[in-house]
Amino acid sequence: MTAFNYMMPSRPLPPVEMDFRSPSVHSGLVSTSVSRRPSGSDAGFKRYVYTYNMLAAQTPMQFYISVEPYDGKPTAGQYQFRLSMRVNGIERPLSESVTRHMSVDPRKLSFVVFVFPGKNAKQVLPLNSLWSLRVWLRVDGVDHQFFKVDDLLVGKDLDFHAIGDASFARRAGNGPDYQVYQGYVGKALITFTVRWQRIRDQLxxxxxxxxxxxxGDVLLNDLRMRIDGDPLAVSFLIYTIPVQSMPVGATHRMRVWLRSLVPLTTDPAISHPLPFNDSFIYQRIFKLDDFKVGGRLEFNALGNKLVMAFPHRGGPETITTARPPIKQDKEKEKEREERDRVREREKPATTPSSQRSHTYSNQNHGGLPPPPPPGAQYPAHMVSPQVTFSSQTYAPYHQQLPNPYPNGHMNQLQPVRATDRREHARSPPQVQKSKARVEII
Structure with missing residues (x-):
């Protein structure tokens, strides 16, 4: 199944009485009902639920199609359609929601819901368990397909023993909100734990x-179902099938089915199942085709070209840090982003006009002041390398500019960098000349 993790409707769907009139699997349009979500006033948000009943291979099913306007009113605009299925008192979603623009009355829609046997070529399944579901909307003689589910697996009293090489997990215990199953996956003993949490009402x-x-690890999370009775009355069938792999027994297919007991009657007074009633309805809720778990695998069987590593003596090295590495990386990333934001704020904001004027004013000899007129001299503070104010000596900053005077003419205004004594003590770099290039050793 797909798309189990989206939210169910905000309120429980209204109970619908089962009314089967035809045993044919293609009789999808047996009975139809429309319900509206109760609200405090007519101005509240409304949704419209269409219910379709079906009997396929002696398995009763109900399909709910919820029509939800975005603005909550039955007017022209965007609508969201949701599909869910209810079997033996258990309701669960079947597909992702569909959004369409609609200008017809949402209270007068007609859907075509039907199933047909699916193709069981690539997987081994019990007989009469795989169905393909289609849901079409028919409006004014025009049909629109809304939902397509090719792996609807549900059936009554299915024969799972017909699946060859299947290893079934057995129930080992349970609690108020969990069930424990144990089984062998290849040669490895694996424990499966199913947990549930009540969200609201019967959801x-x-x-x-x-x-x-x-x-271990979590295989399935946030599977939402609406259960009419006690969750402890619902059990699970978990089994694995080995897949051809190297080494042998390293890969398995895993299947999880939901199993619910069928009561003898729908009368609430005597609906408790009797000891001799062993009729169950199964629904597949999870599958995994590459479950990589095994026991005592023969890795040397991979071939004579296999090179196996050996562990270092002394065991693992223990490294102690002041903070978790993952948290430290996140803090470093935040600090880096903060520094980038500070740098962006410190950048001068210049307009195109000011930038053009700035470029034009700095075209005189790489930023030097214009030459003085004949007979004039530069000011003293521009020629002298040091300026004295209040008995303190300051070295004015001069940008290291390129020499604007070619042919060896020196710029008299370019400051001379003082030579460090340590530079005289260093040995000059040795140059090795070769035909291809000159390298500094």
Whole structure:
């Protein structure tokens, strides 16, 4: 399945009575109902839910199509469409939401909902479990496809023992908000834990994680389902299938199905299942085709060209830092961004006109003042390398400019850099001449 992580409708969907009139799997339009979300006034946001019932391979299904206007009013504009399925008291989303612009009345729509057997060529599945779902909107003789689901896996009393080489996990324990399963993945004993958290009313958020030898990870997170009864009454079927890989037993396909017990009657007074009632409805909620876990793998079987590394003596090196490395990198990045912002603020703001005038005024000999008229001299503070104010000596700053006088003429205004004594003590660089280039050793 895809797109399990988007939000369910803000309020629980209204209960709909199942009314099956035809056993055909193609009778998708058995009964239709439209419901409106209750609100305090007519000016509140409204959504319209269309319900379609179906019976496919003795499995009752309900499909909810929620039509939600962006402005909350049944006027022309953008609409969002959501699709969910309810089977045996468990409702879950099926596909991502669809957005369309619509100018017709959202309370008078007609949908075409149907399923047909899917192709079971690339994967081994129980019989009558794979379906392809299509949802079309028919308006004024024009049909628009809104939803397409090719991997709808649901069925009643499915035969999973027909799957060859499948390794099933068994239930090992449970708590008020979790269930624990254990099974072998190849030769490795793996523990799977299913957890759930109640969000509101009958809406729950599920997660799945695994652990083997003290190492694990989260496989599924934020799977939202609406359950009418007790979540502890819902169990899971987890199994893996080995895939051809090198080394053998390193890759597996993993499948997770949701299993719910079918009551004998819909009467609430006697709806508790009896001991001899072993009818279940299964729904696949998760799959993973490259589960990389194994036990005692033979890596030397990869070939004689394999080069294996060996560990360093003494074990790992312990490095102690004052702060976590990841947090330190983030702080350095923030400091770098702060320095860049400060530099941007310190840059002078010049307009194009001021920049042109600045360029024009600095075209005289690389920034030197214009030559004095005949008979005039430069001011003393421009010729003397030092200026004295209040018994303190200051060295005025002169920019190191290129020599504007070619052919060896010296610029009398260019300051002379004082020579450091340490430069005389240094040995001159040795130059090695070659035919190709000159290198400084």
């Amino acid at each position: 729950y958020k599920y997660s799945l994680e695994y652990e083997g030898g003290g190492v």
